[in-house]
Amino acid sequence: MSNLAINPTTDQRVQSREGYWHHLRYIMAENPLTGISFGLFFGLIAVAIFGPYLVPFDPVATGVGPALQPPGVNHWFGTDHLGRDVFSRVVVATRLDLLISVSAVALSFVFGSIIGCFAGYFGGWTDRISGRLMDTIMAFPLFVLAMGIVAAAGNSIENIVYATAIINLPFYARMARAEVSIRRNAGFVQAARLSGNSELRVLFGHIFPNTLPPMMVQISLNMGWAILNAAGLSFIGLGVQPPMPEWGILVAEGANFIISGEWWLVVFPGLALMLAVFTFNLIGDGLRDLVDPQRRT
Amino acid sequence: MSLGVKSKRVLTRLLQAIPTVFGILVVCFILTRALPGDPAAYFAGDMADEASIEQVRENLGLDQPMPMQFVTYVGDLLQGDLGVAISTGQTVTQELAKRLPASLELTLGALLLALTIAVPLGVLAATRPNSWVDHLCRFLVTAGVSLPTFFTGLALLYVFYYLLGWAPPPMGRLDMMFLPPESITGFYTIDSLIAGDWALFKASLAQMALPLITLALFTLAPIARMTRAAMLQTLASDYVRTARAAGLSRRRVLVTYAFRNALLPVITTLGMVFSFVLGANVLVEKVFAWPGIGSFAVEALVVSDYAAVQGFVLSMALLFVALNLLIDVTYTLIDPRVGEDS
Numbered sequence: 001m002s003n004l005a006i007n008p009t010t011d012q013r014v015q016s017r018e019g020y021w022h023h024l025r026y027i028m029a030e031n032p033l034t035g036i037s038f039g040l041f042f043g044l045i046a047v048a049i050f051g052p053y054l055v056p057f058d059p060v061a062t063g064v065g066p067a068l069q070p071p072g073v074n075h076w077f078g079t080d081h082l083g084r085d086v087f088s089r090v091v092v093a094t095r096l097d098l099l100i101s102v103s104a105v106a107l108s109f110v111f112g113s114i115i116g117c118f119a120g121y122f123g124g125w126t127d128r129i130s131g132r133l134m135d136t137i138m139a140f141p142l143f144v145l146a147m148g149i150v151a152a153a154g155n156s157i158e159n160i161v162y163a164t165a166i167i168n169l170p171f172y173a174r175m176a177r178a179e180v181s182i183r184r185n186a187g188f189v190q191a192a193r194l195s196g197n198s199e200l201r202v203l204f205g206h207i208f209p210n211t212l213p214p215m216m217v218q219i220s221l222n223m224g225w226a227i228l229n230a231a232g233l234s235f236i237g238l239g240v241q242p243p244m245p246e247w248g249i250l251v252a253e254g255a256n257f258i259i260s261g262e263w264w265l266v267v268f269p270g271l272a273l274m275l276a277v278f279t280f281n282l283i284g285d286g287l288r289d290l291v292d293p294q295r296r297t
Numbered sequence: 298m299s300l301g302v303k304s305k306r307v308l309t310r311l312l313q314a315i316p317t318v319f320g321i322l323v324v325c326f327i328l329t330r331a332l333p334g335d336p337a338a339y340f341a342g343d344m345a346d347e348a349s350i351e352q353v354r355e356n357l358g359l360d361q362p363m364p365m366q367f368v369t370y371v372g373d374l375l376q377g378d379l380g381v382a383i384s385t386g387q388t389v390t391q392e393l394a395k396r397l398p399a400s401l402e403l404t405l406g407a408l409l410l411a412l413t414i415a416v417p418l419g420v421l422a423a424t425r426p427n428s429w430v431d432h433l434c435r436f437l438v439t440a441g442v443s444l445p446t447f448f449t450g451l452a453l454l455y456v457f458y459y460l461l462g463w464a465p466p467p468m469g470r471l472d473m474m475f476l477p478p479e480s481i482t483g484f485y486t487i488d489s490l491i492a493g494d495w496a497l498f499k500a501s502l503a504q505m506a507l508p509l510i511t512l513a514l515f516t517l518a519p520i521a522r523m524t525r526a527a528m529l530q531t532l533a534s535d536y537v538r539t540a541r542a543a544g545l546s547r548r549r550v551l552v553t554y555a556f557r558n559a560l561l562p563v564i565t566t567l568g569m570v571f572s573f574v575l576g577a578n579v580l581v582e583k584v585f586a587w588p589g590i591g592s593f594a595v596e597a598l599v600v601s602d603y604a605a606v607q608g609f610v611l612s613m614a615l616l617f618v619a620l621n622l623l624i625d626v627t628y629t630l631i632d633p634r635v636g637e638d639s
Contacts, residue, residue, distance in 0.1 A: 138572075141573075143572075143573075143575075148607065148609075236583055266448070270448035273448065
């Protein structure tokens with residue numbers, strides 16, 4: 001008897017899982033860029049993890065080659081004015097850039113979700129105060145606010161992470177608030193409440209998991225922006241200190257040489273930066289197709 | 298009657314800016330007080346002893362409770378007092394006022410250029426899906442979102458200055474050969490036109506071309522994307538179908554019915570676009586050594602000149618609020634739904 005009762009549900013589950021894979025395959029086939037972007041993503045992660053062990057030269061060692069050598073067989077991306085290998089520096093920088101943006105986005109995701117969940121679920125004063133707070137952050141041009149925060153709190157990588165997290169906070173808080181407030185009185189929520197769950201348990205155990213799909217899209221679209229912001233801050237000389245390799249600072253160092261024609265110092269870190277941002281944007285679009293077929297463009 | 302409704306809305310919108318400005322003031326105040334270490338010791342200088350630090354603390358009112366300090370801070374601001382920029386020895390207000398026209402000329406010029414390209418591009422892309430215009434639009438949008446502004450700027454410099462030699466060197470607003478025009482608006486291009494000096498106009502435009510294009514490339518991406526999406530949505534709507542079925546000309550359907558309605562969401566997103574532009578402006582000014590408030594702030598950051606940086610953040614935020622207000626007022630004035638139903 002019990003077997004019979006279980007079978008239909010497992011069947012259904014298998015079916016829905018198959019449907020999901022089918023949908024995934026359909027999306028991949030329709031837009032091959034999404035498949036490519038996932039490949040690029042895993043490539044980036046691999047470079048971030050293993051890059052420092054694989055590079056041919058020490059990224060901070062000066063004089064491993066002649067200074068200002070154009071790209072060639074020995075130095076794939078050329079060398080800079082101190083004779084450092086640009087390829088090694090660009091590869092090693094991946095870890096730091098991803099680390100900064102991942103920690104910043106993780107922080108704003110966690111705190112933004114908590115703020116947004118409370119605001120959307122309880123409404124009233126919680127909503128009004130958090131709404132005002134987020135509006136105040138959004139009242140600044142965001143990059144300028146990040147500059148101000150880093151300038152005030154001190155020039156360190158840690159503060160770059162906090163500043164990037166703060167300027168991203170409103171996006172997550174607003175999204176979580178909207179997603180929670182439309183489900184606040186949904187059937188399954190009332191059922192959960194009726195069966196004696198505490199308010200917090202209903203909120204974080206039953207409603208919050210439902211907000212995750214759109215939040216994931218937001219995260220990956222946001223990652224690219226976070227990388228750009230962090231690189232922009234270090235481009236103007238905040239956070240990362242030379243000789244530590246980071247894409248923004250590599251471009252800044254190369255900027256002095258562009259008017260005398262040494263293009264490789266700027267182009268390669270710039271391309272790496274662009275590739276990373278591009279990857280996360282593509283993944284975001286792909287995930288959105290997966291999660292929300294109606295908004296597909 | 299309809300004017301009454303509209304002016305009432307504009308007034309409400311102006312009043313709504315007050316809490317925003319208050320929030321900005323609070324954040325800026327917190328930022329000035331969050332300086333690493335003791336602000337009194339910082340302002341007293343390196344050579345100060347205990348007594349003179351106490352003296353400075355008293356002078357700056359830092360021994361007062363926080364709310365009192367905030368009142369003093371706002372009072373100083375109302376008198377235009379943002380402190381003294383250590384790097385130049387002049388007041389921050391003077392420094393910012395001197396450089397603001399350069400930044401405004403660049404930012405507003407880029408916005409204008411971006412709008413004149415992005416809006417027609419978005420409309421064309423939406424009316425001809427999957428044509429080459431659509432692909433061009435998609436390409437520009439993707440590139441604009443993924444390319445760091447400072448990288449675009451440097452790449453353009455390399456191509457147009459180093460390789461082709463078309464652009465002048467990135468040395469500020471005007472070549473050394475020229476004297477700046479008499480200041481009327483503070484915008485070199487407009488002032489030189491008012492003075493009727495064509496050579497000067499050309500020179501200032503040549504200096505501005507690359508930074509302008511860099512900033513506009515970055516700016517037009519979100520605008521084109523939004524225009525295309527909004528246009529697609531209005532073109533699929535029932536009223537456009539009705540207008541078509543009624544036999545109105547294609548031009549009339551597109552311009553009067555579709556485009557006017559599609560413009561509203563575009564204007565709303567302009568607020569976000571301003572936020573990006575004002576941020577990107579700092580990077581572009583640094584790349585092209587453009588003497589605006591952004592490069593002033595970057596120089597101040599390098600020498601830890603806090604008063605200058607805080608003044609910069611505050612003035613950028615106020616500029617952003619002003620631009621947003623302008624947009625919202627425009628929105629109210631052109632919204633066809635306001636004024637007809639009451």
